[in-house]
Amino acid sequence: MAIILDDVSHTFHEFLLLPGLTKKEHVPANVSLKTPIQSFRLAEGPRACLNTPFVSAAMQAVSGPELAIALARKGGVAFIFCSQSIESQAQMVREVKEHKAGFVESDSNLPPTATLQDALNLRRKTGHSTIAITEKGGRNTKLLGLLTSKDFWEYKDDLSQSVQGFFTPRERLVLAEEGVSLQDATTLLWKNKKECLPIVDREGNLRSLVFRKDYYDHQSYPDELTDSRKRLLVGAALNTFDYMERASALVEAGVDVLCLDSSDGYTEWQAQAARELRKRFGSDIILGGGNIVSADAFRYLVTHGDVDFVKVGIGGGSICITREQKGIGRGQASAVMEIARERDLFAKESGTYIPICSDGGLNSDTQMILALAMGADFVMMGKYFAMTEESPTAKISYRGRLYKPYWGEGSNRARNWQRYKQSEAAHLIFEEGVDAYVPYSGPLSDKVDVSVVKLKSTMCNVGVLGVKELHEKARITRVSEMTVVEGGTSTVEMLDRLQPNME
Ligand code: IMP
Numbered sequence: 001m002a003i004i005l006d007d008v009s010h011t012f013h014e015f016l017l018l019p020g021l022t023k024k025e026h027v028p029a030n031v032s033l034k035t036p037i038q039s040f041r042l043a044e045g046p047r048a049c050l051n052t053p054f055v056s057a058a059m060q061a062v063s064g065p066e067l068a069i070a071l072a073r074k075g076g077v078a079f080i081f082c083s084q085s086i087e088s089q090a091q092m093v094r095e096v097k098e099h100k101a102g103f104v105e106s107d108s109n110l111p112p113t114a115t116l117q118d119a120l121n122l123r124r125k126t127g128h129s130t131i132a133i134t135e136k137g138g139r140n141t142k143l144l145g146l147l148t149s150k151d152f153w154e155y156k157d158d159l160s161q162s163v164q165g166f167f168t169p170r171e172r173l174v175l176a177e178e179g180v181s182l183q184d185a186t187t188l189l190w191k192n193k194k195e196c197l198p199i200v201d202r203e204g205n206l207r208s209l210v211f212r213k214d215y216y217d218h219q220s221y222p223d224e225l226t227d228s229r230k231r232l233l234v235g236a237a238l239n240t241f242d243y244m245e246r247a248s249a250l251v252e253a254g255v256d257v258l259c260l261d262s263s264d265g266y267t268e269w270q271a272q273a274a275r276e277l278r279k280r281f282g283s284d285i286i287l288g289g290g291n292i293v294s295a296d297a298f299r300y301l302v303t304h305g306d307v308d309f310v311k312v313g314i315g316g317g318s319i320c321i322t323r324e325q326k327g328i329g330r331g332q333a334s335a336v337m338e339i340a341r342e343r344d345l346f347a348k349e350s351g352t353y354i355p356i357c358s359d360g361g362l363n364s365d366t367q368m369i370l371a372l373a374m375g376a377d378f379v380m381m382g383k384y385f386a387m388t389e390e391s392p393t394a395k396i397s398y399r400g401r402l403y404k405p406y407w408g409e410g411s412n413r414a415r416n417w418q419r420y421k422q423s424e425a426a427h428l429i430f431e432e433g434v435d436a437y438v439p440y441s442g443p444l445s446d447k448v449d450v451s452v453v454k455l456k457s458t459m460c461n462v463g464v465l466g467v468k469e470l471h472e473k474a475r476i477t478r479v480s481e482m483t484v485v486e487g488g489t490s491t492v493e494m495l496d497r498l499q500p501n502m503e
Contacts, residue, residue, distance in 0.1 A: 009331035011316075012367040013484065015374075018475040020463035028456035035377045035467045036355045037077070037257060038286045039308040042347060048256075048286055050378055051075030051223040052452060053467060054368075055357065057317075057382035058082060058237030058261050060414050061406045064392030065095040067385060070444040072096070072232035075223030079259055079380075082237040083409055083416035086246045090253040093234055097254035102182040102230035103199060103208040106130075110163065111137030112144055116152050117159040123149070130196050132206050133167045143198055143206040145169040175200055178207045182230055185210040227256060237261035238277075239418035240269040247277055251285065259288035260307075263322060263410065263419050263432065264314060266297035274305030291359055293335035295342035302346060302354050309355040311380060312339050316361030318383040319408035322432045332361050333374060340375020340471070365454040372455070372467055373474035382406070387441040395440050402440035408433015 037055075038048040052075030056063045060081050068078035080092045098105060108122050108131045119131055129149040135142040147167035157166075174192045176185055178201045189197050189212050197210040218224060225233040235257035236250045247258055258277070260270050274289055281287075289301045290311025301307055315322045315329025323329040336358045347353045355377035362368050362381050371379050385391055386406040393405045409416035410432030441447055464470045479487075 010333040012370045026460040031456040053378035056385040067390040070390040073221040079235040090249040093253040096234040257286040265290040271304035293330035313359040388444040403437040407435040
């Protein structure tokens with residue numbers, strides 16, 4: 001007979017955190033949300049970490065380059081979706097890595113024979129106001145000077161003239177030679193009161209540019225996640241079919257974190273893919289696996305697959321209909337708690353800590369904090385990010401409100417059949433996700449700021465200063481239905497309901 005588990009499957013809605021002693025040191029300014037994303041030896045301490053415990057779902061409607069850039073600047077990581085060609089996924093990764101390297105490759109270059117009109121056209125195309133004038137008009141040829149928007153007036157100057165008489169020639173520029181550190185480059189900009197510092201090689205060919213505004217940008221994003229070359233961090237998803245070829249292209253493009261993305265990751269295919277990827281790319285690459293919902297699946301993946309982190313969650317996603325279609329899955333709270341327990345046991349036995357990520361169904365900041373308190377090291381969200389300005393979809397207006405489209409990877413629209421692996425026969429493939437709309441919520445940065453403030457404030461109530469301490473000290477209680485009702489407003493009339501009738 002089948003094994004019937006004694007416990008009921010629980011969701012985050014059914015729990016509340018109890019406040020602990022809040023000491024004077026428990027103020028939001030002292031709370032750190034830094035959390036590991038890579039496995040580590042307990043004796044050695046964490047390796048790669050997120051500064052904010054949020055990652056975005058590997059979905060077409062969520063994780064494109066623009067969102068990845070916005071999220072990395074807030075301290076999290078986006079997983080660029082794999083339901084696209086290897087070339088276009090690698091190109092998206094490249095876009096993020098090239099975004100702000102401190103040393104930026106110049107994408108606006110012209111030869112000295114170009115006209116002011118050419119410069120204007122290029123400026124409109126790239127949106128960048130600094131144009132490098134190079135011998136052959138290309139990136140890696142001899143630098144002759146810089147033309148900026150201050151050098152000519154669009155409505156006063158004759159635009160058919162050559163750029164010759166307008167750009168600042170190389171002799172009057174401050175330059176630095178390739179190999180200079182970002183710190184020294186920034187000092188040069190500061191001391192010489194310049195906006196842009198071209199970096200050239202020994203032959204005088206243009207290699208990159210350093211901008212003063214990037215320095216300012218960096219200062220205003222204290223949680224920004226960057227690699228050793230000051231490039232933003234980015235992740236990408238893999239399937240268990242073309243993983244080797246895909247991973248090679250992604251690594252080549254500069255990806256920092258890879259994750260095998262299957263709706264059910266408790267499989268021999270996933271363990272094999274993880275093993276082979278590890279063998280090919282070594283221990284430095286961060287490699288995640290999932291999704292799973294039970295302790296035995298965790299054990300299996302970490303022992304047979306050598307993954308760095310594991311994603312937890314089946315059937316809880318906001319656009320997900322897997323539970324209806326197939327009857328598999330588990331309440332997200334039960335899954336996270338059971339796997340967190342197993343993660344801790346495994347760490348005790350082996351000395352290796354494997355972070356876990358709670359993926360799907362997080363609809364509010366309270367659910368995020370519960371997921372973290374129950375043992376998740378970080379959380380993955382789809383809908384939360386799909387609603388933001390930076391998700392890769394266009395806003396639509398409906399009855400005076402703005403919305404963004406949001407569809408599941410298992411929907412007909414995404415056609416990510418590798419994630420679901422159902423049937424060889426095309427006509428027998430069925431959907432596990434829906435195609436929907438979500439309200440538009442504005443810029444990602446503002447949204448993450450609000451969530452972070454709430455997380456930190458709750459952690460102060462609990463009396464902890466970090467995610468690890470939250471795991472250890474959180475006290476969580478099950479709630480009755482009436483407790484949930486009691487938690488809402490009661491016996492008051494809400495202003496927005498009264499207002500339509502008020503004169
Ligand atoms: P959300 O944050 O509740 O919107 O859930 C996002 C998560 O749902 C993703 O990270 C995936 O794990 C999962 N997911 C994405 N597409 C589908 C689908 O079509 N069916 C089921 N689950 C999905």
